[in-house]
Amino acid sequence: MIGDDRKVRWYNPALARTLGIRQTNAIGMEFGSLLDTYFLPIIEDEDSVQLLHRVLENGADLPPLLCRTRTHDGTRRWISISSKQAFAATGQRLIKIRDATADLNAHHFRAALEGSPVVVFVQDEELRYIWSYNQQLGSTDASIIGMREEDAFPEDAEHLTALKRRVLETGKTVRAAVTFTIAGKRRVRDLTLKPFRDADGTIVGVTGTAFDVTEQNRVEEALREKTHELKKRMDELRCLYTIAHLVETPGMTLEKLLQAVADTLPMGWQYPDSTGVRITVDGRDYYRGDPVDSPWKQKSLIAVHGELVGEVEVRYLAEVPEGGKGPFLPEEQMLLDSITKRLGRIIERLQVEAALEESEEKFRGIAQRSFDLIVTSYRDDGLNYISPAMERILGYSPEEMVGTDWEDYILPTSLLVWKEGRRRVLRGEQVEGLQIEVRRKNGETAILELNESPIIEKKAIVGFQVIGRDISERILHERLREQAFDMTERNIAQFAILADHVRHPLQVIMGVADLLDDEAVAEKLREQVRRINVQIGELDREWMESRKIREFLKRYEL
Structure with missing residues (x-):
C-alpha cells in the first residue's frame, strides 16, 4: 500500500518473497526507490521498464502488466504488476506485484491443447x-x-x-x-x-x-494392408525369379525342373504351409505335398507350340480363410497363368536345345568319322574345331592346331590364293574348289582342295568353316597322265615318220628289182618288199587305233 506521499505504508510477505527484501527495509521507503532498487533491475524488457516509470510517476491506474524477469540466481519468471487507487479521500494506492509464471504456463498449456x-x-x-x-x-x-x-x-x-x-x-x-x-x-x-x-x-x-488415434489407426491399417499386398507381390516375384533361375542351373533336365517348380510354387500363395501342387506334363505327374484330392484348387493349362501338353494345379490341403470369391486371390490365378505360360516357353526351349544337342552330336559323329577334314575358324580365336581327319592328312593332331591360324601351314606359293578366298568368304560368299599347298608335319607338301562358307551369328559374320580333302595323289595322277599322253603323242608321230622313212627306200628297192636281169633275184627282192609293206600296214593300223584310244581317254578325262 502506497500513501499520498508515495511512500510504502504496508506490504505482505508474498511481496518480500517475490522481490527478496526484508520488511524493515521497505516500510517508509519511497516507492520509486523500491522499484529502482528491487524490481526494475530484474525486468528484461526495457519497454516495460519505461512504461512502469511513466505510469507510476503520474499516479495513473495500471492494468496487470506482464514483465519477463530474471532473478539474481538466474531463474526466469513472469511477474504481473498492477496499480489502482484504494481510497480517494486518503490518496492511498494499491500496488499488486504477483508471480504469474504458473498462470502463464497454464495459459500456454490451454493454448497448446485447444x-x-x-x-x-x-x-x-x-x-x-x-x-x-x-x-x-x-x-x-x-x-x-x-x-x-x-x-x-x-x-x-x-x-x-x-x-x-x-x-x-x-x-x-x-x-x-x-x-x-x-x-x-x-x-x-x-x-x-x-x-x-x-x-x-x-x-x-x-x-x-x-x-x-482413429485416423492414425486407419492409416496404419491401410499401411498394413498395403504391406501385406506388397509382401504377396514380393513372394510372387520371388517365386517367378526362382523358377527363372532354375532354368539356368547347369545340368537341369525337364523332369528335375518340373519337380523343382512344384516345390517352389507354394511360396507365391497366401498359405504356403497348406499348399499342395501337382504338375502334369505328357502324362507324368510331379507333386509337392500330399497328392490327395481337395475341394479348394485352381489350375492352369500348359501349351507348347500351340498344343496342350499338361497342366499345373494348386490346391489347399486344409481349410483356410476365404475371401470374397473363395480361398484364392485373383492375383494368385494370374501368377499361376503366368507360370504355366513360362513353363510352356521353357519346355519349348528345352526341346529345341535337346534337338540341337542331338543334331550337334550327329554332326560331331559325322565329322569325327569323315575322311574329309572339317575346320571352323573365328576372326579373333584362330582355328576352333579340327576334325580327326586332319591328323591323317597332315600329321597334326587337332589339339596341336587349336588356336593356330591357317597361315601357319600354307606354303608361300599359295598364300595369295588363300587370302583372296578368305576375303571372299568373309564378305559372305561361298568359295569352292580352292587349291592350296600346305606343309605336312613331316615336312612334305600336300595339296588340299577346300570349300569355304561363312559362320553367321546374330546376322554378323564371325568366322568361316572349311571342308577339304587331300588331292595330292589325284594331282600326281593327273600329271603322270599328261606325261603319258605327251609320250603317246610323240610315239604316234614317230610311227608316222618311221613308216614314211621306210616306204621311200622300199620304192627304190622295187625299182631296182625291176631293172635286174636275174628274175629269181628280182622276185626275191619283191617278196621281201611286200612282206615289209605288210608290216608297215600293220603299223599304220595300230597308229590309227592309238589315236582313237588317246582321243577317247581325253574325252572322258581318263
Whole structure:
C-alpha cells in the first residue's frame, strides 16, 4: 500500500518473497526507490521498464502488466504488476506485484491443447470426473464433471473402469487403446492413465490423457494392408525369379525342373504351409505335398507350340480363410497363368536345345568319322574345331592346331590364293574348289582342295568353316597322265615318220628289182618288199587305233 506521499505504508510477505527484501527495509521507503532498487533491475524488457516509470510517476491506474524477469540466481519468471487507487479521500494506492509464471504456463498449456486431439482429465477415487479439459466425446468439460464411466461412456464403461481400477490398485501407469462409440461412429483413443496423488503421496484418484488415434489407426491399417499386398507381390516375384533361375542351373533336365517348380510354387500363395501342387506334363505327374484330392484348387493349362501338353494345379490341403470369391486371390490365378505360360516357353526351349544337342552330336559323329577334314575358324580365336581327319592328312593332331591360324601351314606359293578366298568368304560368299599347298608335319607338301562358307551369328559374320580333302595323289595322277599322253603323242608321230622313212627306200628297192636281169633275184627282192609293206600296214593300223584310244581317254578325262 502506497500513501499520498508515495511512500510504502504496508506490504505482505508474498511481496518480500517475490522481490527478496526484508520488511524493515521497505516500510517508509519511497516507492520509486523500491522499484529502482528491487524490481526494475530484474525486468528484461526495457519497454516495460519505461512504461512502469511513466505510469507510476503520474499516479495513473495500471492494468496487470506482464514483465519477463530474471532473478539474481538466474531463474526466469513472469511477474504481473498492477496499480489502482484504494481510497480517494486518503490518496492511498494499491500496488499488486504477483508471480504469474504458473498462470502463464497454464495459459500456454490451454493454448497448446485447444483444438488438438489430446484430452486431459482427473477422476477421484470413486472414478468421478473432477476436472477435464478439451473433452471431445460428446460431453463438454463442464458437463462431464461428477460423471462416472457408465454415465459418460455407457457402451465402454466396463473396460474403462477396469483399466482405471488397476491404476488405483497398483499405482502404476497403464496405457491402452480404447474404442469409443460416439454418435454411432467408432473412435479410437490412446489412453495414458496415472495415479493422482495428494501432497502426502496418497493415491486419491486417476489422472490421464487421451489421444485420438482413429485416423492414425486407419492409416496404419491401410499401411498394413498395403504391406501385406506388397509382401504377396514380393513372394510372387520371388517365386517367378526362382523358377527363372532354375532354368539356368547347369545340368537341369525337364523332369528335375518340373519337380523343382512344384516345390517352389507354394511360396507365391497366401498359405504356403497348406499348399499342395501337382504338375502334369505328357502324362507324368510331379507333386509337392500330399497328392490327395481337395475341394479348394485352381489350375492352369500348359501349351507348347500351340498344343496342350499338361497342366499345373494348386490346391489347399486344409481349410483356410476365404475371401470374397473363395480361398484364392485373383492375383494368385494370374501368377499361376503366368507360370504355366513360362513353363510352356521353357519346355519349348528345352526341346529345341535337346534337338540341337542331338543334331550337334550327329554332326560331331559325322565329322569325327569323315575322311574329309572339317575346320571352323573365328576372326579373333584362330582355328576352333579340327576334325580327326586332319591328323591323317597332315600329321597334326587337332589339339596341336587349336588356336593356330591357317597361315601357319600354307606354303608361300599359295598364300595369295588363300587370302583372296578368305576375303571372299568373309564378305559372305561361298568359295569352292580352292587349291592350296600346305606343309605336312613331316615336312612334305600336300595339296588340299577346300570349300569355304561363312559362320553367321546374330546376322554378323564371325568366322568361316572349311571342308577339304587331300588331292595330292589325284594331282600326281593327273600329271603322270599328261606325261603319258605327251609320250603317246610323240610315239604316234614317230610311227608316222618311221613308216614314211621306210616306204621311200622300199620304192627304190622295187625299182631296182625291176631293172635286174636275174628274175629269181628280182622276185626275191619283191617278196621281201611286200612282206615289209605288210608290216608297215600293220603299223599304220595300230597308229590309227592309238589315236582313237588317246582321243577317247581325253574325252572322258581318263
